[in-house]
Amino acid sequence: MCGIFGIITNQEISVGKIALEGIKRLEYRGYDSCGIVTQYSSKLYIKKDAGKIDEIHKKIKLDEFPNGAKLALAHTRWATHGAPTKLNSHPHVDCHNKIAVVHNGILENFIELKEELQSKGHNFISETDTEIIPHLIEDYMENDLDFKNAVAKAIQRCEGAYGVAICHADYPNTIIAVRKESPIVVGIEEGNTSYCASDIPAFLPYTRTCYLLDDDEMAVLKPGSVEFFDVKDSNVPKKKAIQKIEWNIDAAEKGGYEHFMLKEIYEEPSALRRTLKISKDILKTFAKILWSAKNIYITAAGTSFYASLAGKFIITKFLDKYIEAIECSEFQIQLGDALKEDSVIIAISQSGETIDLIEAIRWAKEKLKNRVKVLSITNVVGSTLTRYSDHVILTQAGPEIGVAATKTYCTQVLTLGLVALEIADLRKILPDNEIEKYYDALRSTPDIIEDFLNNDIEILKKIVKNLEKTHNFFFLARGISLATAKEGGLKLKEIACRFIEGYSAAHAKHGPISLVRKDFPIIFIAPPDETYDRLVGNVMEFKARGGKIISLVVKSDKTITDLSDITIRINQPANKYYNLFSPITFIPALQLLAYFYSVDVGLDPDQPQNLAKTVTVH
Ligand code: AGP
Numbered sequence: 001m002c003g004i005f006g007i008i009t010n011q012e013i014s015v016g017k018i019a020l021e022g023i024k025r026l027e028y029r030g031y032d033s034c035g036i037v038t039q040y041s042s043k044l045y046i047k048k049d050a051g052k053i054d055e056i057h058k059k060i061k062l063d064e065f066p067n068g069a070k071l072a073l074a075h076t077r078w079a080t081h082g083a084p085t086k087l088n089s090h091p092h093v094d095c096h097n098k099i100a101v102v103h104n105g106i107l108e109n110f111i112e113l114k115e116e117l118q119s120k121g122h123n124f125i126s127e128t129d130t131e132i133i134p135h136l137i138e139d140y141m142e143n144d145l146d147f148k149n150a151v152a153k154a155i156q157r158c159e160g161a162y163g164v165a166i167c168h169a170d171y172p173n174t175i176i177a178v179r180k181e182s183p184i185v186v187g188i189e190e191g192n193t194s195y196c197a198s199d200i201p202a203f204l205p206y207t208r209t210c211y212l213l214d215d216d217e218m219a220v221l222k223p224g225s226v227e228f229f230d231v232k233d234s235n236v237p238k239k240k241a242i243q244k245i246e247w248n249i250d251a252a253e254k255g256g257y258e259h260f261m262l263k264e265i266y267e268e269p270s271a272l273r274r275t276l277k278i279s280k281d282i283l284k285t286f287a288k289i290l291w292s293a294k295n296i297y298i299t300a301a302g303t304s305f306y307a308s309l310a311g312k313f314i315i316t317k318f319l320d321k322y323i324e325a326i327e328c329s330e331f332q333i334q335l336g337d338a339l340k341e342d343s344v345i346i347a348i349s350q351s352g353e354t355i356d357l358i359e360a361i362r363w364a365k366e367k368l369k370n371r372v373k374v375l376s377i378t379n380v381v382g383s384t385l386t387r388y389s390d391h392v393i394l395t396q397a398g399p400e401i402g403v404a405a406t407k408t409y410c411t412q413v414l415t416l417g418l419v420a421l422e423i424a425d426l427r428k429i430l431p432d433n434e435i436e437k438y439y440d441a442l443r444s445t446p447d448i449i450e451d452f453l454n455n456d457i458e459i460l461k462k463i464v465k466n467l468e469k470t471h472n473f474f475f476l477a478r479g480i481s482l483a484t485a486k487e488g489g490l491k492l493k494e495i496a497c498r499f500i501e502g503y504s505a506a507h508a509k510h511g512p513i514s515l516v517r518k519d520f521p522i523i524f525i526a527p528p529d530e531t532y533d534r535l536v537g538n539v540m541e542f543k544a545r546g547g548k549i550i551s552l553v554v555k556s557d558k559t560i561t562d563l564s565d566i567t568i569r570i571n572q573p574a575n576k577y578y579n580l581f582s583p584i585t586f587i588p589a590l591q592l593l594a595y596f597y598s599v600d601v602g603l604d605p606d607q608p609q610n611l612a613k614t615v616t617v618h
Pocket residue numbers: 301302303304348349350351352353354357403404405406494612613614615
């Protein structure tokens with residue numbers, strides 16, 4: 001995944017500076033190289049290099065361009081085709097340095113297109129797939145097409161996923177953006193300045209008026225205005241609805257926190273409160289469809305998959321049907337012809353752009369047409385997932401910039417909790433006052449987290465200080481807390497670079513226990529639910545082998561606390577209503593543990609190595 005940004009204006013402003021700020025806000029999408037191009041006096045001026053944006057800026061002053069430049073394109077890259085080098089950095093240009101392109105996505109047929117263009121004499125200098133685009137456009141322009149129609153023709157030759165923005169040295173008043181399966185949003189400051197970007201926060205300081213480009217659509221940006229076309233019909237403008245963005249730029253800036261990840265953990269209470277207000281109507285729709293489904297699958301990747309594990313557990317409490325959770329990359333291969341008509345797929349994704357998920361859903365839809373329903377839960381309005389879904393719930397986490405998903409996990413589990421209680425309501429399987437107790441517990445999750453964040457986090461810093469930094473360790477749990485263990489383990493893996501395994505406490509006896517030596521740290525996630533007594537047995541087994549026992553428990557806990565070297569305590573009632581939603585209230589402790597660990601070992605939690613926020617490669 002990469003981030004692209006474009007600006008075109010008629011104002012006396014520094015487009016280089018704004019482009020630089022724009023890609024800084026998109027750096028979560030990729031951070032191994034970057035570049036900016038501006039146009040002035042029929043020439044393109046390009047600065048690019050490998051490395052993080054700040055490092056490159058220090059070296060070559062990324063925002064300094066000729067005064068008077070009125071357009072700029074910028075790119076922050078996460079390498080797919082070709083190593084992160086200066087030559088492979090975007091923008092890429094044609095043979096005559098006239099056409100510049102920034103691209104997010106992957107072109108699947110670039111090898112054959114490259115061979116075709118090379119045979120016509122085009123000269124390529126990078127290993128990227130992207131470089132074919134300026135050359136293709138150049139080729140069509142040499143055959144007498146104008147800029148816009150040449151872009152449309154060239155894009156129709158490209159297979160794969162792309163969000164691209166393109167400028168031409170001889171067209172000072174035009175930026176063209178096109179999308180297929182990689183997001184492009186367009187922002188407009190009426191009459192003055194237009195923007196395009198991979199994500200809204202990039203231009204949010206300047207405008208909240210935007211348009212979401214659909215697949216195979218092309219936006220032709222002029223200063224302060226835009227026209228839209230279908231790529232296949234680039235002469236007839238089409239109308240698109242304006243979107244007004246509710247949140248402001250504070251939501252996408254660090255606001256005094258050292259890292260986005262920390263800020264976003266502290267935003268969990270407010271994100272949950274907003275998500276609690278999801279409309280009853282859409283929850284009812286989800287509930288009815290799930291109740292009448294023959295087969296139900298839940299699918300996602302990474303953190304969203306662990307939210308699915310928690311959600312599946314919560315929903316099955318109130319629905320007499322098994323829900324099969326399948327990682328989206330395995331969905332097609334594991335289900336194959338076993339995916340039958342009248343199935344319902346719950347698809348979960350923060351970004352709504354994870355390619356493995358999109359493919360899984362697309363495959364299911366193509367296979368069964370309207371006889372399969374897709375219910376999706378995502379945080380991003382207009383994302384690709386929403387286009388393939390029958391019904392969508394938008395979580396209200398607000399923009400999440402840290403690569404590690406935190407507040408979005410909590411809001412996903414909460415949303416699934418709301419769906420579960422709606423099913424309980426619908427099926428009348430519990431007395432009203434019983435359901436109300438579950439609702440009370442769910443509604444209390446923001447307060448419980450707030451209380452923890454305000455009062456109890458010092459213990460996490462102490463644990464981090466006391467942990468032998470070379471150690472690997474386990475997160476063990478049973479039942480619903482397995483999701484918490486896996487998600488906690490994932491957070492530590494991705495941002496602290498330690499091999500930490502989230503595992504079933506019961507299953508760990510069948511092999512992994514042999515790793516345990518004196519002081520080997522094991523974190524037990526232990527809400528007082530129906531698995532608690534058996535978990536006590538597991539704690540004793542690991543303690544007997546010398547393990548250092550750290551437990552995550554409720555405040556009133558006694559038995560596991562007495563067996564533990566250290567406890568992390570969550571201030572919530574010890575009853576079944578609250579236990580059911582403990583995946584929401586227990587996870588902040590593990591997110592923060594990972595955060596403090598990462599900072600302690602000198603890593604940048606916002607930019608883990610080898611990772612981008614959204615994975616758009618197979
Ligand atoms: C989360 O911390 C990870 N960076 C990653 O596992 C992520 O959850 C996964 O790639 C799925 O992303 P999505 O929710 O945007 O689909």
